[in-house]
Amino acid sequence: MVGPGLVGRGALGWGMGPSVTDPRSHRRSGTMGDMAHSPAEQTPRIAVVGAAIVDDLHRPTRLLAARRTEPPALAGGWEFPGGKVDPGEGEIEALHREVREELGVEVALGEEITGPLPDGRWPLGGGYAIRVVLAAVTAGDPQPLEDHDALRWLGADELGSVPWLPADEPIVAVVRSRLSL
Numbered sequence: 789m790v791g792p793g794l795v796g797r798g799a800l801g802w803g804m805g806p807s808v809t810d811p812r813s814h815r816r817s818g819t820m821g822d823m824a825h826s827p828a829e830q831t832p833r834i835a836v837v838g839a840a841i842v843d844d845l846h847r848p849t850r851l852l853a854a855r856r857t858e859p860p861a862l863a864g865g866w867e868f869p870g871g872k873v874d875p876g877e878g879e880i881e882a883l884h885r886e887v888r889e890e891l892g893v894e895v896a897l898g899e900e901i902t903g904p905l906p907d908g909r910w911p912l913g914g915g916y917a918i919r920v921v922l923a924a925v926t927a928g929d930p931q932p933l934e935d936h937d938a939l940r941w942l943g944a945d946e947l948g949s950v951p952w953l954p955a956d957e958p959i960v961a962v963v964r965s966r967l968s969l
């Protein structure tokens with residue numbers, strides 16, 4: 789049993805791994821809900837989730853990129869909609885909340901875009917780590933309601949046309965490899 793809205797082969801098990809439910813993760817709901825680390829890491833990283841929203845989970849051709857408005861150091865950079873996991877909140881729950889708040893849409897989740905950290909996340913600056921999951925809109929039309937001032941659907945050959953946040957570059961490269969032309 790996986791969380792609501794999860795579809796696709798790669799989604800099986802996502803959200804059920806060590807960073808979420810295994811006591812070895814040292815995650816404590818309500819006390820360290822925004823922190824997670826694996827035994828292989830010295831320092832816990834603050835949990836961020838990001839949605840790689842594509843036009844079709846089964847045959848994706850375009851990715852939705854969002855341009856940040858804050859803080860000033862990151863404003864103008866393009867990123868995956870998402871944000872920090874709240875204390876006591878699950879990652880799946882956080883992802884659905886963030887896309888609802890930021891874009892006004894509901895999504896179905898697909899496979900995780902696995903990163904190099906032991907728990908599959910991607911390192912970000914500032915002690916953050918992001919878990920990125922493919923998603924597709926199931927209700928609503930994405931709008932830059934919060935934290936962003938522009939959205940763009942980008943095909944594989946257009947992903948380099950916007951300045952991604954530096955930490956997102958390797959993630960975007962993996963997403964690009966999943967896009968059909």
Ligand SMILES: Nc1nc2c([nH]c(=O)n2[C@H]2C[C@H](O)[C@@H](COP(=O)(O)OP(=O)(O)OP(=O)(O)O)O2)c(=O)[nH]1
Pocket residue numbers: 836837838862866867868869870871872873912913914916918935953955956
């Ligand atoms: N959402 C998101 N954050 C990213 C990405 N890449 C990246 O470096 N970050 C960084 C920016 C922030 O320093 C950090 C946390 O993300 P955030 O600021 O969106 O979190 P949030 O929406 O919960 O923020 P707030 O409510 O506290 O203002 O992660 C990305 O692709 N998506």
